[in-house]
Amino acid sequence: MKRTHLPLNGLRVLDAAARHLSFTRAADELAVTPAAVGQQIRALEDTLGVVLFRRTAKGLELTPEGEAGLEGLRAGFLQFEEAVRAMQAGQSSKTLTIAAPRDFTAKWLAPRLAAYGKSDPELRFVLLSADDNLDFTQANLDLAICLAESAGGHEGVALAEGAFVTVGRAGGAPAMIGWPGCPGDEGTESVLRVADAGLAVDAAAAGFGRACVPALLVEADLAAGRVEIVEAAAPSPKGYWLVAPLPQWRQKKVKALVAALTA
Structure with a gap:
């Protein structure tokens, strides 16, 4: 059934x-002029085909037709x-659903979410594994992290400049360890291939060989001395991006998390 068009502004003024029972006081409430109230009422009367108010010696009165609909x-x-x-209930929720590559969650994201969670004991996180075809609607995602050249069709911000660094362990094998998406992976024979x-x-930390990986991903392992840099970081068009469609990006809880992760 086709819905009747509702003149909502006029009904609010009514x-x-x-x-x-005063156009002047109604105008004060609505932060408009009395003339604007009068215009809205006359337009509503024209739309409905009825008279809603009459002026009498005692002041403004509702007609029976106006009274009937109130x-x-x-x-x-x-x-x-x-x-x-x-x-708006979702806006007040303090649960954040985030999709990210599993390795990035383990090595970079999880510790930072744990630290951020201490700022508000009501915060809750749902962590999902990201893939190349993010569906924010199906997964009910608030935010995603991906290794890409840009935010694609979403709103987004880069976590750091794109860069890859080659790491290994002192005394480890010199051969390269391959993984899907690593620079120069195609056509290169690897001593070991991983996911x-x-x-x-x-x-690389176990001594299998060297790994060329995103610099951001390996920060904690370098700081802990598990691996060391064997080739300096090289710029890359790919980096880790925080991304979300505009409605999710505008949420206060998402803005706060993005600010914390990029601080």
């Missing part, structure tokens, strides 16, 4: 004018308010 109108406004509160850059770092 509600205020009916409560105050109860339903006010009940409708209350339902609108409840609907808006329901839609992701994080496993490549762990294999």
Whole structure:
């Protein structure tokens, strides 16, 4: 069934004018001029085909037609308010659903989320493994982290300048450890192939060989002395990006998390 177009602005003005029985006081409430209130009422009367107010010696009075619709109108406004509160409930939630590559979650993201969580004991996190085809609607995601050249079709910010560094362990084998997406991976014979850059770092730490991985990913392992740099960092078009569609990006909880992760 086709819905009737509702003149919501005019109905809102009608509600205020009916409560105050004064265009002037209604205008004060709505932060408009009395003339604007009068124009809205006249337009509403034209749309509905009825007279809503009459001026008498005692002042402004509602007509029976105007009186007849008020109860339903006010009940409708209350339902609108409840609907808006329901839609905003997600904004007040302190649960953040984040998708990221598993190796990045383990080596970089998880410790920072743990530290950020201490700022508010009500914060909750749901961590998902990211893939190349992020579906924010299906997964109900708030934010995603991906290794890419840009934010793609989403809003986003880079966590750091894109750079790859080759790491290994003192005395470890000189051969390279391969993983999907590492620079120069195609056509190169590797002493070991693993599923992701994080496993490549762990294999390098175990002495299997050297791994060329995103510089941001290996920061903690370098600081802990598990591996050392054997080739200086080289710029790369790919880096880790925080991304989300515009509606999610605008959420206060997402803005706060992005600020914390990029500080």
